[in-house]
Amino acid sequence: MRSFLRFALLALMLLVVALVSALTAMRFAIHTSEVVVPILVGKTPVEGRKLAEDNGLQMEVERRYYSPTTPEGKILSQLPPASTQVRRGWQVRVALSLG
Structure with a gap:
């Protein structure tokens, strides 16, 4: 009985350590590498x-x-939109104006 309690306590402690480690790793993986998408519309x-690379x-x-309103060679639209938070390394897709 005594060895069973020791085993159960050890298993519980390992489970708590694993859970705390997983939550910490998820927090760093998800939140610390987020950046804000800059305004690319209107730029070459x-x-x-x-x-984009600077960010x-x-x-x-x-x-x-x-586009009748955007000069040729300028960025007409972007996805994701400016001010959106995304992970570092994310790809911003743009459309260019043909004039």
């Missing part, structure tokens, strides 16, 4: 890529559209 692809993000030109 070179400016947008530099701004720990990647930028990819995904589409090109004609």
Whole structure:
């Protein structure tokens, strides 16, 4: 009986340590590497890529559209939108204006 209690106590302590370790690791993995997406709309692809990289993000030109209001070669839209919090290294997809 006494050895069973020792075993149960040891198992409980190991479970608590594992749970605390898992919660701590999840917190660091999820929350500490978040960044805010900058405003890329209206910038050139070179400016947008530099701004994205300066914030720990990647930028990819995904589409090109004609726009009567946005000059040719400027970023027309972005996803995710500016001010969104995402994980570092996330990809920001943009559409360029064809004029």
